[in-house]
Amino acid sequence: MIPAVVYAIPFFVLLVLVEALSYRFLPDDEERGYELRDTATSLSMGAGSQVIGLPWKLFAVVAYAAAFTVAPWHLSAASPWTWVLLFFADDLAYYAFHRAHHRVRVLWAGHVVHHSSIRFNLSTALRQSWTPMTTLPFWLPLALLGIPPWMILLQQSVSLVYQFFLHTERVDKLWRPVEWFFNTPSHHRVHHGSNNVYLDRNYGGILIxxxxxxxxxxxxxxxVVYGLTKNIDTYNPVRVAFHEYAAAWRDVRGARRWREKAGHLFGPPGWQPKAEV
Structure with a gap:
């Protein structure tokens, strides 16, 4: 099964080119817009995520199907209420997934890829993790609710397509009711900020x-200052994909106690054991 979002990739690339050209003819300051090596890394990360993600998606389909089979009831795709439930359940699952991946270091090690650019543009949306295996527990309950697996996968793709358009500085704040209910480029710029006031904020997918x-x-x-609190200063896709796993492993190996080892894996990013008095 090919995820629906794959069909949108040519349009994503085209829109990246259009936005890049907009900076060429209507430039912002040098810290904004596009930088060739950064964009190449984002595109490489996106291509790699699709190659790795396709076989994983097949496994996820089997898992969703198994959960759907044992669900106490099966909801009908013909009912509009099933789609309403799916919309809100999927968006809540994304919020839980996203928040967990910022607050648990072993999960952050995969998600940090998406925050590793010091620039913010449509190509940043394509800078995706090469370890998608941590998504399954957050969406499996939807299948247990009796939502057909194909509907879950479709709504995941709809959410990802929507979020692509959040990664831009070319759109200012929108009409206030839209900003109140929906995730917007303004809200998502905050999410990508490394400013102290912006850390761990605005996890929403479609809704805010x-x-x-x-x-x-x-x-x-x-x-907004984009990037990480400690930037990695590399354009190598392999290092971008796995640098935080390597850092976590070094911390675990250097820890003296099992509690400290667990803290380096399951505590928040930056966790350190309390100094002994």
Whole structure:
């Protein structure tokens, strides 16, 4: 089964080119827009994620199908209420997935790829993880609710396509009701910021209401500084993909106690054991 988002890839690349040309003819300052090596890395990461993700998606389909089989009821795709339930359930699953991948280091090690660029443009949306295996637990409950697996996969693709358009500085804040309910480029710029006030904020996929309800929302205010709190300074796709796994492994090997080893894996990024008195 080919994910629906794959069919959108040619349009993604075309829009990246259009946005890059817009900076050529309507330039911003040098810190904004596109840089050739950075864009090449993002495109490489995106291509690699698709190559790795396709066989994994086949495994996910089998897992969703197995969960759907044992679900106590099966919801009909012919009912509009099933689609309404799917929309909100998928978006809530994405919020939980996204928040966990920022707060648990072993999960962050895969997701950090997406935040590793110091630039923010449509190509950044394609800078994706090469370790998609951690997604399954967050969407499996949807199949257990009786939602057909093909619907889950379709809605995942719809969400990813929507989120592609969030990665731009060419769109300012939108109409206030839109900004209140939906994730927008302004909200997502905050999410990619390394400013202290912006860290671990705005995890939403299509909707921003989960952030507002759970206390993780932050409006865009001060100028966003993109990238990591400690940037990796490399354009090598392999290093971008696995640098945090390597760093976590070094910390685990250097830890003296099992509690410290667990903290380096399951604590938040940057976790360190308390100094002994």
């Amino acid at each position: 209401v989960w952030d507002r309800l759970c206390g993780t929302f932050e409006a865009e205010g001060e100028r």
